[in-house]
Amino acid sequence: MMLRPLVTRFGLLLIGICLAVGCARRLPPAERVQTRNVNDLRVAFGSGSTQAAGPAAAAAEPTGWATIKGSFKLNGSPPDRPPLTIDKDQAICAPGGRPVLSETLVVDSATQGIKDVVIYLAMPGKFPSGDPKWEHSSYSEKRESTLDFDQKNCVFLTHMTAMRSTQKLRILNSDPVGHNTKIEATGKAAQLNATIPTGATVMYDPGGESQEPFNVACSIHPWMSARMISRDSPYFAVTKPDGTFEIANVPAGVPLEFRVWQERAKFLQGDMKVNGTAEKWSKGRVKLTLQPDEQKTLDVIVDVAVFK
Amino acid sequence: MNAWTQPRLLLVLIVATVGCGAPVAEFRRYETYAHKVAVSSGFDKGLAEQQRRDIDEALQALFGTPDEPSFPAVEAIEPGKIVNVSHLKLAAGAVGSDEQGNPRGLYREHCAHCHGITGDGVGPTATFLNPYPRDYRKGQFKFKSTPVGQKPTHADLKKIVFDGIPGTAMPSFKLLPDLEVESLVEYVKYLSIRGEVERGLLMAVTNLEENQRLVEVPPKPDQLANINGVVKDVVEKWALADGAVTKIDPRPSMTKEQLAASVQHGRELFYGAIANCVKCHGDSALGDGQITDYDEWTKEFINDGKDKRLVSAYVSLGMLPPRTIKPRNLRQGIFRGGLRPIDIYWRMMNGIEGTPMPALATNIRKEGDPPEAKKLNPEEIWDIVNYVQSLQYESINSPLKAATEAHEAENLRERL
Numbered sequence: 151m152m153l154r155p156l157v158t159r160f161g162l163l164l165i166g167i168c169l170a171v172g173c174a175r176r177l178p179p180a181e182r183v184q185t186r187n188v189n190d191l192r193v194a195f196g197s198g199s200t201q202a203a204g205p206a207a208a209a210a211e212p213t214g215w216a217t218i219k220g221s222f223k224l225n226g227s228p229p230d231r232p233p234l235t236i237d238k239d240q241a242i243c244a245p246g247g248r249p250v251l252s253e254t255l256v257v258d259s260a261t262q263g264i265k266d267v268v269i270y271l272a273m274p275g276k277f278p279s280g281d282p283k284w285e286h287s288s289y290s291e292k293r294e295s296t297l298d299f300d301q302k303n304c305v306f307l308t309h310m311t312a313m314r315s316t317q318k319l320r321i322l323n324s325d326p327v328g329h330n331t332k333i334e335a336t337g338k339a340a341q342l343n344a345t346i347p348t349g350a351t352v353m354y355d356p357g358g359e360s361q362e363p364f365n366v367a368c369s370i371h372p373w374m375s376a377r378m379i380s381r382d383s384p385y386f387a388v389t390k391p392d393g394t395f396e397i398a399n400v401p402a403g404v405p406l407e408f409r410v411w412q413e414r415a416k417f418l419q420g421d422m423k424v425n426g427t428a429e430k431w432s433k434g435r436v437k438l439t440l441q442p443d444e445q446k447t448l449d450v451i452v453d454v455a456v457f458k
Numbered sequence: 459m460n461a462w463t464q465p466r467l468l469l470v471l472i473v474a475t476v477g478c479g480a481p482v483a484e485f486r487r488y489e490t491y492a493h494k495v496a497v498s499s500g501f502d503k504g505l506a507e508q509q510r511r512d513i514d515e516a517l518q519a520l521f522g523t524p525d526e527p528s529f530p531a532v533e534a535i536e537p538g539k540i541v542n543v544s545h546l547k548l549a550a551g552a553v554g555s556d557e558q559g560n561p562r563g564l565y566r567e568h569c570a571h572c573h574g575i576t577g578d579g580v581g582p583t584a585t586f587l588n589p590y591p592r593d594y595r596k597g598q599f600k601f602k603s604t605p606v607g608q609k610p611t612h613a614d615l616k617k618i619v620f621d622g623i624p625g626t627a628m629p630s631f632k633l634l635p636d637l638e639v640e641s642l643v644e645y646v647k648y649l650s651i652r653g654e655v656e657r658g659l660l661m662a663v664t665n666l667e668e669n670q671r672l673v674e675v676p677p678k679p680d681q682l683a684n685i686n687g688v689v690k691d692v693v694e695k696w697a698l699a700d701g702a703v704t705k706i707d708p709r710p711s712m713t714k715e716q717l718a719a720s721v722q723h724g725r726e727l728f729y730g731a732i733a734n735c736v737k738c739h740g741d742s743a744l745g746d747g748q749i750t751d752y753d754e755w756t757k758e759f760i761n762d763g764k765d766k767r768l769v770s771a772y773v774s775l776g777m778l779p780p781r782t783i784k785p786r787n788l789r790q791g792i793f794r795g796g797l798r799p800i801d802i803y804w805r806m807m808n809g810i811e812g813t814p815m816p817a818l819a820t821n822i823r824k825e826g827d828p829p830e831a832k833k834l835n836p837e838e839i840w841d842i843v844n845y846v847q848s849l850q851y852e853s854i855n856s857p858l859k860a861a862t863e864a865h866e867a868e869n870l871r872e873r874l
Binding site for chain 1: 466511514528664676682686731754757809811820831832
């Protein structure tokens, strides 16, 4: 049987070849990208121009001003607000052992109004800040004003802050203990993490806008939390404890998109009842084209299921 | 055919088909952030695969591949100002050298095993390290001369590569030739900017409708402008870093009595209401004051970490199991950002980006501040620096005594 050693030797040789040659073989990359597309795109990105060249779309311009007024109310019984864990400075942060409740969803028991829903204009592209066609003169006075942001008993007194990127925030501390205010801004809004001694003030200048609300925290008292959004446009509102809001002097005659956000639900989506009619919302987007001098009502009833 | 032939042939076939070929190095997708933006923007089914591919192709067109990196042109920013592409090439690709003997693949040789090919901080050894390696893609770095929210300078990153980070697995690369260190710094900036652009593009997709394309071939003008805008926003911030360095007045020179007084005053400030260091660094400065918080690379996904389902969802997407962030134990004499007085000064003035450490810069007295305003004088920061530097020599059993007794202070002066 001469065949057997031959096969053995041949087999070993083959394994040897495979081991030696095979290892140098390179596998093709995963087929996620098509080289032709990548090359075309590389040429197209070219000099990095951010001008939308080509046939200029006839930019629509506002023809007047309108007002949006409305409310956000809950359908169903509001979920319990869990107490927060206060594990430091209890004498000041939870005087008398009083529980401090979470503010992720606060519903007014009398009206079912939802507090701290934020509704804001989301322009495609940059808002023409200061352009009198887009920014009503009633907003110019507060364009560069300063808002107060205080904390007492280790609670941020404004849980949801909406501000213009041109405005400033004066951070205060009305507690006898020191805090630090950590603004975990996203997008073009500036970050801040500063110690705020008792009775001191620190100024915050966002300088740019964020696409969606971001967190504000205190690292010393980790249960403290607030939300904030900075926008270039003045067209935003935060609902009051009874769930109502109003945005005055909104550009009319142009299609607008607003976004609606609430801390627990994030962008509101799902089944809503808007002015009595059932609607399905996607990603908190509300598209409106207002008529000049229109008083637009936006009464929204949000089912408790939206808040999971 | 005997009994051995078949298994042998099988083995040959297996080796031949499966092979041991090395896959081409590829950048990994940013799965954790993609999930986060999809959830927070209401994309219940996640972003569409087509949209993810659009991002892959756009990223490759802008930044190339790990073997062939490139850097996009940015309007109004001089090419090469932010990333030097010829240095980049030394760090890119597989480990080796070219015909002239110039090195290639330095990043893969020195960095990728911890920081990963993508710079996501999840290289093969990452899981064994504490602290975990930095994920560059957020564009945030802790130890730098610029305030929170500003990018590090080239020199800041170079210092870290050069000196390493004491108390961590990050070694010093002092022994490499300067050109090689330079090229690694360029490559870190490149991965960081690429990661930030990836985040920006993922965010841009969330502004689209569910099946709307981010970019088509050939691209529409508004799609191009949108993507170039994302790149510009990222790169512009890096261009501002050099101008954002926190300037420091020199440390005052002191006699030993003055130093003892400075240390004592620094101690008061450490426990005082303005600097308030004690709250996190603890009553004995052992770093045990606030130990339940997370850093921002982690918090961004898991918030306070109490929702275990959320944590395991992100771990399954590639995040390393989260660990809380610890304030520095100031008695060990190990300072991650460097132990020069200027390093400690910068940490206090600027805060430490991505961590709970706040900045004192907003609490410094300026001209025109009323005298009763709760502010620190700039030189008082030096007092805290002096105190912090003295802590490693102070007996933990009698902390008060150590700072006041003259001979102790003298001792301290010698060692400083």
